[in-house]
Amino acid sequence: MKKTWLPLAAALTVCVSAASAQEVRVYNWSDYIDDELLEKFESETGIKLIYDVFDSNELLETKLLAGGSGYDVVVPSGTFLQRQITAGVFQPLDLAQLPNAGNLWDVIKDRTETYDPGNAYSINYMWGTTGLGVNVGKVREVLGEDAPIGSLDLIFNPENMKKLQACGVHFLDAPGEIFPAALQYLGEDPDSKDKDVLAKAGELLSAVAPYVQKYHSSEYINALANGEICVALGWSGDVLQARDRAAEADNNVEIVYNAPSEGALMWFDQMAIPVDAPNPEAAHAFLNFILDAQNIAAASNYVYYANGNLASQEFLVADVIEDTAIYPDETTLQNLYITTPYAPKIQRVVTRMWTKVKSGI
Amino acid sequence: MDLRKLFLILVPYSWLLALFLIPFAIVLKIALSDYAIAIPPYVPTLDGIGNWSDFKTFLSELDFENFIFLTEDELYWRAYLSSAKIAFLSTLMTLLVGFPLAYAMARAASEWRPTLMMLAILPFWTSFLIRVYAWKSILSQEGYLNQVLLWVGVIDSPLMILNTNTAVYIGIVYTYLPFMVLPVYAALEKLDDTLLEAAEDLGCSRFQAFWLVTVPLSKPGIIAGCFLVFIPALGEFVIPSVLGGSDTLMIGKVLWEEFFSNRDWPVASAVAVILLLLLILPIVLFQRNEQKQREAEK
Numbered sequence: 001m002k003k004t005w006l007p008l009a010a011a012l013t014v015c016v017s018a019a020s021a022q023e024v025r026v027y028n029w030s031d032y033i034d035d036e037l038l039e040k041f042e043s044e045t046g047i048k049l050i051y052d053v054f055d056s057n058e059l060l061e062t063k064l065l066a067g068g069s070g071y072d073v074v075v076p077s078g079t080f081l082q083r084q085i086t087a088g089v090f091q092p093l094d095l096a097q098l099p100n101a102g103n104l105w106d107v108i109k110d111r112t113e114t115y116d117p118g119n120a121y122s123i124n125y126m127w128g129t130t131g132l133g134v135n136v137g138k139v140r141e142v143l144g145e146d147a148p149i150g151s152l153d154l155i156f157n158p159e160n161m162k163k164l165q166a167c168g169v170h171f172l173d174a175p176g177e178i179f180p181a182a183l184q185y186l187g188e189d190p191d192s193k194d195k196d197v198l199a200k201a202g203e204l205l206s207a208v209a210p211y212v213q214k215y216h217s218s219e220y221i222n223a224l225a226n227g228e229i230c231v232a233l234g235w236s237g238d239v240l241q242a243r244d245r246a247a248e249a250d251n252n253v254e255i256v257y258n259a260p261s262e263g264a265l266m267w268f269d270q271m272a273i274p275v276d277a278p279n280p281e282a283a284h285a286f287l288n289f290i291l292d293a294q295n296i297a298a299a300s301n302y303v304y305y306a307n308g309n310l311a312s313q314e315f316l317v318a319d320v321i322e323d324t325a326i327y328p329d330e331t332t333l334q335n336l337y338i339t340t341p342y343a344p345k346i347q348r349v350v351t352r353m354w355t356k357v358k359s360g361i
Numbered sequence: 362m363d364l365r366k367l368f369l370i371l372v373p374y375s376w377l378l379a380l381f382l383i384p385f386a387i388v389l390k391i392a393l394s395d396y397a398i399a400i401p402p403y404v405p406t407l408d409g410i411g412n413w414s415d416f417k418t419f420l421s422e423l424d425f426e427n428f429i430f431l432t433e434d435e436l437y438w439r440a441y442l443s444s445a446k447i448a449f450l451s452t453l454m455t456l457l458v459g460f461p462l463a464y465a466m467a468r469a470a471s472e473w474r475p476t477l478m479m480l481a482i483l484p485f486w487t488s489f490l491i492r493v494y495a496w497k498s499i500l501s502q503e504g505y506l507n508q509v510l511l512w513v514g515v516i517d518s519p520l521m522i523l524n525t526n527t528a529v530y531i532g533i534v535y536t537y538l539p540f541m542v543l544p545v546y547a548a549l550e551k552l553d554d555t556l557l558e559a560a561e562d563l564g565c566s567r568f569q570a571f572w573l574v575t576v577p578l579s580k581p582g583i584i585a586g587c588f589l590v591f592i593p594a595l596g597e598f599v600i601p602s603v604l605g606g607s608d609t610l611m612i613g614k615v616l617w618e619e620f621f622s623n624r625d626w627p628v629a630s631a632v633a634v635i636l637l638l639l640l641i642l643p644i645v646l647f648q649r650n651e652q653k654q655r656e657a658e659k
Contacts, residue, residue, distance in 0.1 A: 058621040065624065067400045087398045175622070214524065215607050228503075344396055344625070351622040352436070355615075358607040361439055 022047040024282035027063075027071040029269065030055045030218055031241060032126070034302035041289050047282045055218040056173070064089045068276060072283035075125055078115035078268040079176060079341040090121040091275045097284035098123070100291035108308035111338060112268050122270035123287055124308025126237070126300070129264040129328070129336060130177045133220065133239030136254045138167045138230035150258040152185040155233055156204055161211035168229030173215040175354035177265055178205065178233065180339050184263050191339045193346050202353035209357050221245070227253040235267075236325055237305035244304070257325045259332060266336035268308070300326075385637065392630035393423035403626050427631040436615065437632065441639065444612040447526070447601075448594035451533040455590045456583065458534060459541030463582075464575075466542070467549035474550075481542050493532055493603050500528050500604070524606035532600040537593065541586035548582025549575070584647075592640055612636055 022045075030053040042049050052071075054060050057080045063069045064076075064084055076084060084090060095101055101123065108124050116122045134149045142163045148154045155161060161169065171178060180190035182201035192198060213229065220232035225245035232239065236257055243255035271290065273283045290296055296307045297315030306326050313321055320326050328336065342350055355361070394403040405422045431437045466477045484492060499505050500523040507519040522528050552575060560570040576583075598613030605611070612632065619629035 056621070058624075061624060062621050065400055065402045083398060087400055087402065089400060209607075212607070344398070344623075348623050348625065351618060352434070354622070355436065355618060359610050360608055361436055361610060 022279060022282045024072045024279055024286050025050045025070060026073045026286060027052050027054060027060065028075045029053060031221060032303055033299055037295060037298055045285050047285060064274060069274060070278060071274060072277040072279050073271055073273060073286050075269050075271050078112060078270060079339060081122055081270050081272060082115040083341045085116060085121055089274055090272045091280065092120050094284060098288050098291060100288050103291055103293050103309045103311035105308050105310035112270060114338060116270065122272040123291060125269045125271045125290065126305035126307050127266065127268045128236040128305045129259045129266055130181065130235055131257060131259040131264045133224050133232040133234050133242060134256050135224060135227060135230040136256050142167055150261050152181060152260045152262050155231060156182060156185045156208060158207050161208045164231055165211040168213045169211060170214050170216060170220040170223060170229050170232045171212050172234055173217050175350050179350060180265050190337050193342060195349055198350060202357060205357040215358055224255050227251060237303050240304035263335045263337055266338050388630045388633055391626050392427055392634050394627045396625050396627055402624055427627045430628060431631055440610050440612045440615045443610040444595050447529060447611060448591050451530050451594050452587050452591040454530065454534050455537055455541045456587065459538055459586065460545055463542045463545035463549055466546050481539055485539065493600055496532055496604055497523060523604065526609055528604035529601050529609055532604045533594050533597060536600065537590040540589040544585040545579060545582040548579040552578055595640065596636060
């Protein structure tokens, strides 16, 4: 009798020790890290890493606001982070557990202060701009050699869009980024919270909507790379990933990213720890791992997004650090704007206008 | 004896209470609350019933504001209407495809029936999501369907099917077909062949016999199948969002936007409550009618 119980007891101990071993659950954007880094984290720290992905801030926010998301580290963008901090979603970071925090870059820290005063709740993971991904060959074929591939005129002028329709245009399904772009094109304040001003952007977007094939926030990477679409209003690094996938496939598709000459939205994806994180200690360990100059450099080299880590810059490959689409030069940097969250009432107005843009109702 | 009866009734009712009425009460409560930037994102919340006056203040803070809001914007009723239309037409199409299938299965030689049954159920073994995604590669502009049609020479340029309502109809009919076939088959299989022989002996043509005997006798199966297709199709979210275009208006998508984009759980709940009422009323009325008919027959 005793003997038969032994294996069971052994199995139980294994289970118990597995449960008590450290585990960290990270919820990050899709296509946003080098998988090798995840393995490196596990082997360096001995913490088991469970890595899930999402492709919209809205999805993440709803999980966080429902409470008990079960995640230890999440990566909302600045405007969303700000509201989530107000809702009490996050716990303040314990800097004692983040010795690598000194690597952070003041230029970025100053800007993220807008969303997270004192940078008390979050560290910057990556930042980038929202702009134009263009299949140069196809667009020139349709619009001629002098096609405005670096200007919002390409996508907000119905004449151009009518012609581009045939080769396919995707927009991000992110009203919080498309409305500011439309406002910027109209010469209005991109961060406007005025209903009437926003309505003008809505009209502009509705005018080009018939020519937009799809509003989606992740499909355009592959669609651009395969040559299925010729223009995407998307995120800088995603477009650059499409460029590389096309180059790897060697399919004669040449993709270029341009931050619009009218000015581009600069956004920040911030890593933060939910207040109900099951394992805040492991979460801090993950953040500290990401703050390591070489690790975050490896991530940037892989995803083609700039990071907020000054010390990492010496480890970046020339393709990344010298590309002004990723690390903008001084003049472009002047041309970038940031936005702040909409109040609930205005949010409803914007969502409603967005539905109207997309469905015509 | 009475205890046994009571117990028998208790089982379905506690099921109804636990899986329908309690969740419904929770959703209704949220629908009567107000939006807030908090976890969870609405007020008031009930933190356990301490005493009666607490509960009274909690109740006094609830109101019907969100339901009134739904009547103020045409988006909502148009979405309900468009969902109802899509659900109704796809139910009809599922019936048109499903009935002949079920009929053929029921008429097949009895040693074939288990195999045919198996074939009807087989698609269920693959994940629903994967099957819907597979339709993307069939219907897209470079997809198999267009390639075949171009090759045969039926069309000159690829058809735009994916990201339109047509793709949504195809997706719904395909996905819910087994829900139509199985109940109809069950009804047809029980059909007594001698009734058909009798009808023909009495001068019915084969078609008349089918229309006057087979169809009425399979009515319970047809009705069950229609309910099984119509109800989930009305609130369908996955199929329109994967296969439909940005102009496909369905209440499931509106619900998603309220919940995720506006973070407005109270309005999202109000939308859900109305959807439920829209579904329950016709079902209850229908059942009443059935019951009356049955009693009249007795």
